Amino acid sequence: MPRLCLAFFLAINVSFLFGSTIASLDAASKWSKSLSSGVLEVSFIFFLILDPSLSSFHPTSGLAREVTDTLLATKKHEILLLSRQDAPDTPQPPSTKWIKVDYSNVDDLANTLKGIHTLLSFLTPQTDENNLVQKNLIDAAVKAGAKRFAPSEWVGSGLQHMEWYWGKQAIRDYLAEINHDQKVLEFSLFQPGWFTDYFAYPMQSAKSFRSFPVCISFEHCRAFYAEGSESARITLTTVSDFAKIVAQAVGYEEGPWPEIGGIKGTEMTVKEFLDVGERVRGRKFTIEKLKRSDLENHNVFCSWIPEVEHNKGIGDCEKNLADKLNASVLLSIADEDLNVGDEWNRILPGYEFVDAENFLNEIWNGK
Structure with missing residues (x-):
C-alpha cells in the first residue's frame, strides 16, 4: 500500500510571509499545542500517511492543517509526526505516531522515508537557511525510492517580486537539476493563485x-x-477547493503529475x-x-x-x-x-x- 508523507515547518518568525501568512501563525501555534501538549519548541512536524501516496507541503500552519484534515477525511491515511524533539509524554491524536529525526542527515531521513510514495512539503523558505532542509528531504526521497514530491509552493506562478519566496525558486531549480538527465523524482508545483478566503476577512471562512x-x-x-x-x-481559489484538489492529486495514479500544477478556481x-x-x-x-x-x-x-x-x-x-x-x-x-x-x-x-x-x-x- 503506497504511503504518504507531509512535511511542515512551524515558523516562529513569520514576518515576511504572504499567502501562507503572517496571520496564520496563531492557527499554527494552536495546532502545535494540541499536537505536542504545549511544546512550542517543536519546529518541524512531518506527516507520513500510511496509505495512498505521500505528501509534503508549505504554508506553515492553517493551510497545512486544511490539507491534512481533508486527507484524513478520506480515512485512508495514518500519520507519522517527525520532529527534532522527543515525543511528549501525553498521548498523540488518533492515527498518528511521533518520530524523532535529524534533518541534516540524509541517510537517516532516507531510512525514515522508506516505503513512502509521495511527499508534500510545507516548509517556509525564509526560515530554511540555504534551503538545506528541503533539499535534504528531496535527496532523502530519491534515496528512499519515493515516487512523488510536492515542494513548498502553494502560491502563484511568479515569484520575481516576492523576495521572501525566492527560496521557492531555488527549490524549483534544484528539482529541475536532479531530473535533468533522467526522471528520478516526479514533482508538481501546486499553484492556487490568490486564496479567495482573504477577502472574507475579518470573518473566518475555513476551519484552520x-x-x-x-x-x-x-x-x-x-x-x-x-x-x-x-x-x-x-x-482566485478557495482554501477548501485547494485542499480537496491536493487530496485528489495525492490519490491520482492514472498518469504523472504535471510539473507546473496550476489550480484555477476563478x-x-x-x-x-x-x-x-x-x-x-x-x-x-x-x-x-x-x-x-x-x-x-x-x-x-x-x-x-x-x-x-x-x-x-x-x-x-x-x-x-x-x-x-x-x-x-x-x-x-x-x-x-x-x-x-x-x-x-x-x-x-x-x-x-x-x-x-x-x-x-x-x-x-x-x-
Whole structure:
C-alpha cells in the first residue's frame, strides 16, 4: 500500500510571509499545542500517511492543517509526526505516531522515508537557511525510492517580486537539476493563485486557515492597486477547493503529475474583481491607484494600508515591512504572477470549483 508523507515547518518568525501568512501563525501555534501538549519548541512536524501516496507541503500552519484534515477525511491515511524533539509524554491524536529525526542527515531521513510514495512539503523558505532542509528531504526521497514530491509552493506562478519566496525558486531549480538527465523524482508545483478566503476577512471562512487584511478590503469597501493594472488577470481559489484538489492529486495514479500544477478556481481581471466586490457589498469601493515607480522602491503612498496584528507596535520597522509586503504584492498582481494555469483542472475535470463571487456572496450576505 503506497504511503504518504507531509512535511511542515512551524515558523516562529513569520514576518515576511504572504499567502501562507503572517496571520496564520496563531492557527499554527494552536495546532502545535494540541499536537505536542504545549511544546512550542517543536519546529518541524512531518506527516507520513500510511496509505495512498505521500505528501509534503508549505504554508506553515492553517493551510497545512486544511490539507491534512481533508486527507484524513478520506480515512485512508495514518500519520507519522517527525520532529527534532522527543515525543511528549501525553498521548498523540488518533492515527498518528511521533518520530524523532535529524534533518541534516540524509541517510537517516532516507531510512525514515522508506516505503513512502509521495511527499508534500510545507516548509517556509525564509526560515530554511540555504534551503538545506528541503533539499535534504528531496535527496532523502530519491534515496528512499519515493515516487512523488510536492515542494513548498502553494502560491502563484511568479515569484520575481516576492523576495521572501525566492527560496521557492531555488527549490524549483534544484528539482529541475536532479531530473535533468533522467526522471528520478516526479514533482508538481501546486499553484492556487490568490486564496479567495482573504477577502472574507475579518470573518473566518475555513476551519484552520486564517486570513488577514490585504489591498482589496471587502470589509471597508476600499482598494488600492498599481495604476494600469486594471486588466491584469488573477486567479482566485478557495482554501477548501485547494485542499480537496491536493487530496485528489495525492490519490491520482492514472498518469504523472504535471510539473507546473496550476489550480484555477476563478480567473478574472482586477477590474472585474472590484466589480464583484461592489456587487457583493452593495456599494461603491473607494479606489486608489499607485505609481509603479513608487512601488518598485517599496513606497506605498496610500491613505490606508492593511494592518497585520503580528506586526503592530514596532514603529518604522512595521511601516517599512508593510510597505514592502504590499508593494511586492501589487507588482505581482500587475505582472500577473497571481494568475496560474489550469493543469490540475484538466487532469481532474470532474471537480466543480466554487465561484469566487458566489463564495463571497455567502460570506458577506447580510453583513
